[in-house]
Amino acid sequence: MTLRLHDSAAGAVRDFVPLQPGRVGVYVCGATPQGSPHLGHVRAQVAFDVLRRWLTATGHEVTMVRNVTDIDDKILAKAAEAGVEWWAHAHRFEREFSAAYDALGVLPPTVEPRATGHVPEMVELIERLVERGHAYPAADGSGDVYFDVRSWPEYGSLTHQRLEDMEPAADADPRGKRDPRDFALWKGAKPGEPASASWSTPWGRGRPGWHLECSAMARRYLGPRFDVHGGGLDLRFPHHENEQAQSRAAGDGFAQYWLHNHFVTMAGEKMSKSLGNVLGVPNLLREHRAVVLRYYLVSAHYRTALEHSGTSLAEAEAAYSRLEGFVRRAAERLGASAPVGGVAPGFAAAMDDDLATPAALASLHEAARRGNQALADGDERALAGAWGHVRAGLGVLGLDPLSEPWASQAGTSDAARDALDVLVRSRLDERAAARAARDFATADAVRDSLKDAGIVIEDTPTGARWALEGEK
Template identity: 60%
Template sequence: MTLRIHDSATRQVRDFVPLHEGKVGIYLCGLTVQSEPHVGHIRSGVNFDVLQRWLRASGYQVTFIRNTTDIDDKILTKAEEQGRPWYNLAYEMAHELGKAYGLLNVARPTYEPNATGHIPEMVELIELLIERGHAYPAADGSGDVYFDVRSWKEYGELSGQRVDEMEAAADADPRGKRDPRDFALWKGAKQSEPRTASWPSPWGRGRPGWHIECSAMAGKYLGEAFDIHGGGIDLRFPHHENEQAQSRAAGHGFANYWMHNAWITTAGEKMSKSLGNSLLVPNVLERVRAVELRFYMVSAHYRSMVEFSFEALDEAATAFRRIENFLDRAPEAPRIAALRSELPGAFSEAMDDDLGTPAAVAVIANHVRDGNKQLAEGQSEQAATTAAQVRAMLDVLGLDPADEAYATGAGEETALAGAVDALVAGLLEQRTAARAAKDFAAADAIRDQIKAAGIQLEDTPGGTTWSI
């Protein structure tokens, strides 16, 4: 079966046909690293990680690009408020973002370019747009360069809008513009901003506009035309609309398919810093494990809005533990490769249906139910095979509990359990010695000490066992 994708540009489900046989290029708009990542930030990374995993499982060679915007107005403002260089803030927040991705088993992209590392490519693209009559330097001497939206007749096709129906952004600076809807490709340096936040250009020192960054980086690493461009639904306009317009106005084919993930909301509103309802990833992971948080996010379809609640998160964590419980009880079997040819047909059909992860998770749940039944009926060999299939399906979703990405927490838990076991074993030896010496008062005192720590003892003919 062929992967079918809901293309945001056409609003239709299309069969996925790569531009180059056997190879797929994906560009995901990464984050502006102005603050610590919250759960809403991480969703696009998780969703498109599932996409690239499924494409690899389907036999494609994937080049996956996820950029970082490390210079913009918000970064400059926050850095000034905190009294430190903007690049210091951007570097630290990019590091925090990388840690959050790692905790949730989001695979590293093929390349992760920073905007500030690609200024020459942006300047070159802006020059081409001016040459082709689609951009112009502002006449007011500010050093700004704008894209002329009326010069590109297809402007608005991605978001389904007409230029005359659009309004200029409330915070847009109208100086030097031919049309209030024209957008900045290059921003002239301001005296109020640090000199380190500007670079030389044919129009004077300045820095790139937000939209030109992605067009330049996508072109460098994926070529003038590539397969899939992704990001959050809030980026479709104006960011992706502007990306597509400037790239195609420059003569580039740009993205063949557009995919947008929906928001994670709280109280019906997009999770964001400005609303004060953000949930930082480390804070959420104090309540559930990383694999459980990822399971919660993957269980929803990428185009479905998710109303975040800790109750729903706890329910997802409990459901995932049921899967783990079966895997722990099932006999070991040879691992099944996470390849389409090795996976249950119902799982593949679900994933081919526009990454239908809810249906794919339901297939996993059905296999776990069957596996538990096989264990109850003493069918160990069949249960082992079922467990291997479950693990392979989880691997495609980045949810295999045995994955090294989740090993740090597991290792800490294992070490803690070992330390507790050693301490309890030592106390039990003292208790045994006291009982042998008929010092029952001392033996009872040791028993009470262990019980006070929340540990229950059970004396059996084969010795004393304990449990928490």
């Protein structure tokens, strides 16, 4: 089956055909390290890590570029508030982002360029745009350089918008613009800004615009035309729209496929610092195993909103523990060095269908159920087949409990166990009430739903007790 991916530019799922057979270039927008990472930040990197792993598993050599936007209006403002140098502020939080990615098992990128290290490439790109009539220095002497959106008829094609329907660009003083929707390629240095936050150019000292940075870095490492550009849904406009416009106006083919992951939401709102509904990754990792956070992020399709609730991670802990328990029990019977083999056809079909991870996980849970039965029956051949399929699939998703970094992190954290106990106890109370009312159909449905989640119920004279499947 051919891998099919949802291309935002086309607004549809398309067959994925690499520019070079067996080789794929992927550019993913990384951190703007103004503060600590939250769950929404790492969702994007986990989603594109899964894409990378699946491409690798299907025989492709992947060049993964993940940038760091280490110079930005917000970084300058946050650093000034904190009374520290902007570069020190950026580097501090860049380390936090890197630690969060590493903790969740995101593979290191092939290269992780910083914007501040690629100013010459950015200046060169601006010069090409000016020469082609698509950019101009502001007439007000500010040192700003703008992209002329009306000079590029395809502007708006990525997000399927008409220029007349767009809001003015809010990234610079509009007085020097020909059109209020023109966006800044270069920002002239301003009084009060640190001298270290500006570079010398033909238009005076200043610093790059956000959109320009990614175009220049993508071209530097992947060439003028590459396969996949990814990022969060909030980056489609204006960031990715502007990237595409400036790169193609400069003569580059740029990205052939645009992939965007949806948000992590709480009560229907996108997780963001400005709304105050942020779940910081460092705090979450103090309460939950990192592999459970990764399972939670992978459990939803990358293009759907992931609604977070108070029980979300407890449910993820139960579901992952079921797979983990099967893998470890089977390894005790078969030996951890037993051959794994390839992924099952159902798993592969799900992954080829625009990375449908919920269906892929469902196939692994079904294989684990068959494996547990084979384990009980003493059928080592069936057990080996199920174990191999589960491990191969979990490996693609970055969740194999016998591979690092998870092999040395087995077990449910105390905080997660407590949260899971609250969740299960509420269901057991519901079951007890149904049994007292002689509503045995409801009682059995509760028991079965818990069993499907890998939770075993034992009725005792003092009440029901529960355990994760496979626990002693």
